Amino acid sequence: MRSNRIRTTALAATALLAALSLTACGGNDNGNDGKAGAAAPAASVTATTPDTGKDAKDAKETDSGTAKAPAENVSTTSKGSTGGSRSGKSSVGTTASGNKSPVTCTGSNTKVTVSKVSRPINHLLLTATNTGSVPCYAYHAPALRFDDAQAAFPVLRDSIPQAVVTLAPGQSAYASIGLSGEPDGQELHKSAHLSVYFTGKANQGSTGASAELTLPAGTTWGDNGFVTYWQSEMADALMY
Incomplete structure (x- = not known):
């Protein structure tokens, strides 16, 4: 137990x-x-x-x-x-x-010449070269007066360029002068002297000094002639 x-x-x-x-x-x-x-x-x-x-x-x-x-x-x-x-x-x-800021081209800051061209016939060529030290604007078209004519020469509106021609020092602008236009048989005037006036931006009258030129011998012009707007290329001026 x-x-x-x-x-x-x-x-x-x-x-x-x-x-x-x-x-x-x-x-x-x-x-x-x-x-x-x-x-x-x-x-x-x-x-x-x-x-x-x-x-x-x-x-x-x-x-x-x-x-x-x-x-x-x-x-x-x-x-x-x-x-x-x-x-x-x-x-x-x-x-x-x-x-420097461009100024307006005038007879005092450019040298303007006039010459006879073979093509187109009955045309003269105006050349304006910037002789200044700053760029200048060649506004609109030159205003022309042959000898002591009472009215300015007609301007060809169809020749307006796309932009204002700006000339750096030494550069040139061109305008052609159609001495006689249509119709044929118009009265022609013989001249020996040409006054070239420049216009301002507003295109109201002339501005600055004019350029006084001697025309090529035997130059004649008619009332239906024309001058083109200033162009940057000679070919553009002579195409009218």
Whole structure:
């Protein structure tokens, strides 16, 4: 009996120890879960921290790259501006000395000549060359007067150029004179002298000095003749 009790007690103790062991294991599992749960955020934080650092680094590098682009542009612009400023100063100097505002062409800043041409027949060619130091505008058409004629010579409206002729120093403008027009058989006048007047932008009368020219020998003209507008090319003047 006593032996059975001892055995029973031993079995009970063994069962109790087993139960305690299971309880301890369960407690350890729970502890591990807790630790794992605590570790998860830590791991998450640890994972986030490198990512955040990488993102920050990338962002920094991106910002740095973005910052470098304007810096390079500014540098380039600055160099360009510096070069441009130097060039600009040079340009300003050139503008101040060589590219002054144009004035109106007149007999005082141009040399005007008149010559006879073979084609078209019965035509003369006027050439006005800028002898001044600044550009000049050859506005509209020259106003002509043969000898002491009472009226100015007719102007051919069909010869209006697309733009005002601007003459740089040394350049020339051209106008042709049709000495006689249709119909044939008109009365012709013989002249030895020609006065050439320049007009202003408003085309109201003459402006400045006139050019006084000697006509080619034997020049005759009719009331139906004409003079063209000033042209930048000789061929354009002689096509009428």
